[in-house]
Amino acid sequence: xxxxxxxxxxxxxxxxxxxxxxxxxxxxxxxxxxxxxxxxxxxxxxxxxxxxxxxxxxxxxxxxxxxxxxxxxxxxxxxxxxxxxxxxxxxxxxxxxxxxxxxxxxxxxxxxxxxxxxxxxxxxxxxxxxxxxxxxxxxxxxxxxxxxxxxxxxxxxxxxxxxxxxxxxxxxxxxxxxxxxxxxxxxxxxxxxxxxxxxxxxxxxxxxxxxxxxxxxxxxxxxxxxxxxxxxxxxxxxxxxxxxxxxxxxxxxxxxxxxxxxxxxxxx
Amino acid sequence: xxxxxxxxxxxxxxxxxxxxxxxxxxxxxxxxxxxxxxxxxxxxxxxxxxxxxxxxxxxxxxxxxxxxxxxxxxxxxxxxxxxxxxxxxxxxxxxxxxxxxxxxxxxxxxxxxxxxxxxxxxxxxxxxxxxxxxxxxxxxxxxxxxxxxxxxxxxxxxxxxxxxxxxxxxxxxxxxxxxxxxxxxxxxxxxxxxxxxxxxxxxxxxxxxxxxxxxxxxxxxxxxxxxxxxxxxxxxxxxxxxxxxxxxxxxxxxxxxxxxxxxxxxxx
Numbered sequence: 001x002x003x004x005x006x007x008x009x010x011x012x013x014x015x016x017x018x019x020x021x022x023x024x025x026x027x028x029x030x031x032x033x034x035x036x037x038x039x040x041x042x043x044x045x046x047x048x049x050x051x052x053x054x055x056x057x058x059x060x061x062x063x064x065x066x067x068x069x070x071x072x073x074x075x076x077x078x079x080x081x082x083x084x085x086x087x088x089x090x091x092x093x094x095x096x097x098x099x100x101x102x103x104x105x106x107x108x109x110x111x112x113x114x115x116x117x118x119x120x121x122x123x124x125x126x127x128x129x130x131x132x133x134x135x136x137x138x139x140x141x142x143x144x145x146x147x148x149x150x151x152x153x154x155x156x157x158x159x160x161x162x163x164x165x166x167x168x169x170x171x172x173x174x175x176x177x178x179x180x181x182x183x184x185x186x187x188x189x190x191x192x193x194x195x196x197x198x199x200x201x202x203x204x205x206x207x208x209x210x211x212x213x214x215x216x217x218x219x220x221x222x223x224x225x226x227x228x229x230x231x232x233x234x235x236x237x238x239x240x241x242x243x244x245x246x247x248x249x250x251x252x253x254x255x256x257x258x259x260x261x262x263x264x265x266x267x268x
Numbered sequence: 269x270x271x272x273x274x275x276x277x278x279x280x281x282x283x284x285x286x287x288x289x290x291x292x293x294x295x296x297x298x299x300x301x302x303x304x305x306x307x308x309x310x311x312x313x314x315x316x317x318x319x320x321x322x323x324x325x326x327x328x329x330x331x332x333x334x335x336x337x338x339x340x341x342x343x344x345x346x347x348x349x350x351x352x353x354x355x356x357x358x359x360x361x362x363x364x365x366x367x368x369x370x371x372x373x374x375x376x377x378x379x380x381x382x383x384x385x386x387x388x389x390x391x392x393x394x395x396x397x398x399x400x401x402x403x404x405x406x407x408x409x410x411x412x413x414x415x416x417x418x419x420x421x422x423x424x425x426x427x428x429x430x431x432x433x434x435x436x437x438x439x440x441x442x443x444x445x446x447x448x449x450x451x452x453x454x455x456x457x458x459x460x461x462x463x464x465x466x467x468x469x470x471x472x473x474x475x476x477x478x479x480x481x482x483x484x485x486x487x488x489x490x491x492x493x494x495x496x497x498x499x500x501x502x503x504x505x506x507x508x509x510x511x512x513x514x515x516x517x518x519x520x521x522x523x524x525x526x527x528x529x530x531x532x533x534x535x536x
Contacts, residue, residue, distance in 0.1 A: 011390045058391055080388060088388045120348060120356045122279045123326055123527070126394065259391070 001065050004072055005095035006031070006045070006079075008060045011086040013126060013256070018051045018060065027051075027087055031062065034082035038075075041066045048101045048108070048263040052215070054255030056127065058111075059090070061263040063101040099265070107171065107264040108212060112205040112221040113257050116198065117180075124202070129221075129257035134199035135228030137177050143227045143234040144173050144205070147220060155240035155249060156220065157213035168216075170209040175224070178202050203228075206261070215252050223250035269333050272340055273363035274299070274313070274347075276328045279354040281394060281524070286319045286328065295319075295355055299330065302350035306343075309334045316369045316376070316531040320483070322523030324395065326379075327358070329531040331369040367533075375439065375532040376480060380473040380489040381525050384466065385448075392470070397489075397525035402467035403496030405445050411495045411502040412441050412473070415488060423508035423517060424488065425481040436484075438477040443492070446470050471496075474529070483520050491518035 008031065016024025020032075031045045047062045070078060075092035083089070098104075113128035115121055120130060147170050154166040179201035205221055223240075226232035232250055233239075240248040276299065284292025288300075299313045315330045338346060343360035351357065366372075381396035383389055388398060415438050422434040447469035473489055491508075494500035500518055501507075508516040 009390050011394070056391060076387065085388070085393060086390045088390050090387045090389070119344065119358045120353070121358070122277050122354045122356050123324060123395070125353060126279070127391070 001067055003063055003065050003095040003097050003099060004068070004075060005093050005099060005101070006062045006064070006075070006089050007091035008057065008062060009088055009090050010057050010060065011126070012051060012054050012056045014086060015053065017053045017055065018047050018049075018057075024053070027057075027060075028062075030083060030087050031079070031089075032064075034079045035064065035066070037082040038078040039066065039068055039070075041068070046101050048105045048260075049212075050214075051260055052218075052255050052258075055258045055260070056256075057260040059262045060260055061101050061105070061265075063095055063099060101263075104265050105211075105263050106267050107208060107210055109206060109208040109261040109264075110212065110217040111259045111261050112207075112217055112253060113259075114203040114205075114221070114225065114253075116201055116203060118200075126256060127259065128202060129254040131203070131225055131229075133229050134197045135203070135225065136196045136230065137175070137198045137203075137228070138196040139230075139234050140203075140224050140228040141175050143237060144175050144220075144224060146235070146237045147207075148173050151241045152244065153213055153216055153241075154244040155246050156216045157246075158215040158219075158252065163213060166213060168209055168211050168213065170207060172208045173206070175203060175205050178204070218253045218255070218258055219246075219249055219251075221253035221257065225253065226250035269335055271331055271333050271363040271365050271367060272336070272343060273361050273367060273369070274330045274332070274343070274357050275359040276325065276330060277356055277358050278325050278328065279394070280319060280322050280324045282354060283321065285321045285323065286315050286317075286325075292321070295325075295328075296330075298351060298355050299347070299357075300332075302347045303332065303334070305350040306346040307334065307336055307338075309336070314369050316373045316528075317480075318482075319528055320486075320523050320526075323526045323528070325528040327530045328528055329369050329373070329533075331363055331367060369531075372533050373479075373531050374535050375476060375478055377474060377476040377529040377532075378480065378485045379527045379529050380475075380485055380521060381527075382471040382473075382489070382493065382521075384469055384471060386468075394524060395527065396470060397522040399471070399493055399497075401497050402465045403471070403493065404464045404498065405443070405466045405471075405496065406464040407498075407502050408471075408492050408496040409443050411505060412443050412488075412492060414503070414505045415475075416441050419509045420512065421481055421484055421509075422512040423514050424484045425514075426483040426487075426520065431481060434481060436477055436479050436481065438475060440474075440476045442474050444472050444474075446472070486521045486523070486526055487514075487517055489521035489525065493521065494518035 043064045045064045072094040076089045114131045115124045115128045150169045311332045313332045340362040344357040382399045383392045383396045418437045
């Protein structure tokens, strides 16, 4: 038996998430079915972690065990022939027998994107959530830095989670604003607003950490937006580390804005 | 009777194009239906031009006539409530009675995007076509400049087109390359290749002109790719202006890569 490692890119819009479920089509199921179709092998594909319904991945990592005669690098093409357009293997290789996509993961990076617009934007809404009001960018950036470091993220998980150890380390977090190009800019620009207020553009949040609780990135994103819109104070994250209450934080931001960017197994 | 002007953004993936057709759902039909649902008015919505099946628009412009009591600016929200997520009005306003979305248009800008990748990329393929081989960027840029100016684009239209005047002016054309970010870069990088060769990134073609024949931008894009891959000479465009034969040019590039960026009615 050999172990293989896959890097998978998917548009999660039409799926119930990574993990197999009774109701709904999962990405995991599609990949397992492709392995069966290509090689006649029934096997479990283990991902680096779950992604929720509607969440995307630029580079989900997974492993599976099988005895295949095809060179590991060629597995990619063989599976892609059986995968739908919104799920593709971008890399396949042999893995060591003790490699585990979930337990060996050292670091993950997620990206959350908002678009700030008076109107819905069909060309943006598949991969970004809409924010309807101008936001104070510097307030958001300041608040975001308070999540960097080792913290107890107990408040940052949807209720009902059974995880016991809620301490995680965030290695880096950034928030960048990019205005819509002149050609596609819509609506009124924020003339006369203080300079820190931004609108008509995209906000990209990138967070790297040693692990993330269920919905943690979406709760960070939702809280950050509330800080930017002025409905939560910039100390909301710090209060939540102390108070450990979900209610201190903002809404769970919509799934469409979230993308798993990368999973790292060896810290250089 | 008043005339109204709409700016419409749509993801064309699931439509047979802008124009109403017997077989297939069109964007025009969806907008006309929304007007009927919102205001009880049956009217024809005239666009600045057709977009093909699968082609997107960041700012298609259209007009329609009706006698509405709602302020023109509010039409946007009223219609968006009846439009699907992949079609939205981004701006509505009153238009002069002689304004015509198609005949008054002075200038249009289209964008065509390729992604250069060894593998299919689900997070890119909705709005970009895949190119499988490294391309010579400077050769493409040089060839592209030969389309700028006034030319007879007779060769640049799909056969069967009934347009008689095939002379058009291209005001500007540019091609830019943007490498995939480190986090999402896939496949082998083109180490050791001549510097003009690029791969693992996106190529964005932007073309502005006074008008475009049917499929003209997609044929320019397809020809440009063939020049970049070395299967057509950099003089292909010039040869086609002289020879007027469709066969001198490259393939019609896939619809998904094309977006109507803007339509201009008053040249400043």
